[in-house]
Amino acid sequence: MNDRIRTDIAHNARVWNYWLGGKDYYPVDREVGDRVTAFHPSIGAVARADRAFLGRAVTRLTAEAGIRQFLDIGTGLPTADNTHEVAQRIAPDSRIVYVDNDPIVLTHARALLTGTPEGRTEYVDADARDPGRILAAAAGTLDLSRPVAVLILGILNFVLDLDEARAIVRTLMDAVPSGSYLVVTHPTYDPELGGEANVAAMEFWNANATPPITARSRAEFASFLDGLDLLEPGIVSCARWQAPEAADVAQYGAVARKP
Template sequence: MTTDSTARIRTDIAHNARVWNYWLGGKDNYQVDRAVGDQVTAMFPGIGEVARADRAFLGRAVSHLVGDAGVRQLLDIGTGLPTGENTHEVAQRHAPDARIVYVDNDPIVLAHAHALLTSSPGGVTTYIDQDARNAREILDAAAETLDLTRPVAVMLLGILNFIPDTDETHRIVRTLMDGVPSGSYLVLTHPTLDADVGGAGNQAAMDFWNANATPPITGRSRAEFLSYFDGLELLDPGVESCSRWRCPEEAPVPQFGAVGRKP
C-alpha cells in the first residue's frame, strides 16, 4: 500500500466496495460499513441476495464467454474488493492463457490489488488504478496487456449505477465498445426500481445509502438498461434479473444483467 492510497482511505463513512464485501461475507470492511450495511438490510432484506446473485452472474457470464465463446481477454471495470470466484479465477479455470485487466479507483481495492494479481502461469492478470469515467485512458492502459485488435469482454458489473448522469454512462459504454473490435462483448449489471423484479422496495434503501455512504447510487429502468446495448447483439435470454440470467429457476432480484456481442 502506498502512502497516497493510505491517505485516500476514509474510515468515517461507509463505502460501497467495503459494504458489498460485508454483504458477501468478506472481512475487508469497517464498523461504519457494517452499520450501514445492516441498516440497508433492515430496510431492504433482499440486498444480500442481490450481492450474491451479481457474483453468481459474473461466474456464469465469464464461464460462457471464456469456456464456450472462446474469449481470452477480459477488461473488468469496477473490480471491487477480492472475494471468492473473481473474474481471473473463473476465466483461467476455463482457459489458463486468459488475460485479465482489472480497473478500479478505490484506495481500499488498490491496497488489496495484490490479491487480484495472481495468475495461472500461461495467463496474465494486471490492475489499473483509474476512474470508470476515464474510458479512453482505461483503454490506453489496458492496451499494454490486452491486444485490442482481438475480442475483449468489457465488464461493468454494478458500476454505472454510481454515475448519476445517464448521458455520461452512455458515453463511457460507447467509448469502451468503440475501442474494441467486432466479436467483443459487453457484460453489465445494474440495480433497478422496476417492480417486476422486486425493485419497489429499493427506493428507501437507496435514499438512506445516499445520505450515509459513498458513492451515491442511481437505479435505472429496464428500458434505460437495455439502451446500453444499442448496436449490440443481445445473448439469450436478453435483459433479465441477474439471478435468472441463464438460471431461470431462481427468484428474481432487482438487479438487471445482460451480455451483448459487438457484431
C-alpha cells in the same frame, strides 16, 4: 494508511464485501450495510446473485465464445471466483485487466489478484468515468485488436447522469473489435423485480455513504446495449441469466456481442 482511505464513512466496495460475507470492511460499513438491509432485506441476495452472474457469464464467454481477454471495470474487493480465476481455470492463457479507483481495493488487488503463469492479470487504478485512461492502460496487457469482454457489473449505477453512463459504454465498446462482448448489471426500481425496495435504501445510502447511487428502468438499462446483439435470455434479473430456476432480484443483467 493511504490518505484516500476513509474509515469514518461507508464505502460501496467495503459494504458490498460485507454483504458477500467477506472480512474487508470497517464498523461503519457494517452499520450502514445493516441499515440498508433493513430497507431492502434482499440486498445480500442481490450481491450474491451479481457475483454468481459474473461466474456464469465469464464461464460461457471463455468456454463457448473463445474469449481470452477480459476488462473488468469496478472490480471491487477480491472474493471467491474472481474473473481471472473463472477464466483461467478454463483457459490458463486468459488475460485479465481489473480496474478500480478505491485505494483499499488497490492494496488487496495487488496482493491477491494473481493469475496463471500462462496468462496475465493486471490492475489499473482508474475511474470508470475516464474510459480513455482505462483503455490506454489496458492496452499494455490486452490486444485491443482482438475480441475483449468488457465487464461493467454494478458500476454504471454510480454514474448518476444517464447520458454520461451511455457515453462511457460507447467509448469502451467503440475501442474493441467485432466479436467483443459487453457484460453488464444494474439495479432497478422496477416493481417487476421487486425494485421498490431500492427507493428508500438508496435514499438512505446517498445520505450516509459514498459514492452516490441511482437505479434505472429496464428501458434505460437496455440503452446501454444499443447496437449490440443480446445473448439469450436477453435482459433479465441477473439472478436468472442462464439460471431460470432462480428467484428474481432487483438487478438487471445482460450479455451482448458486438457485431
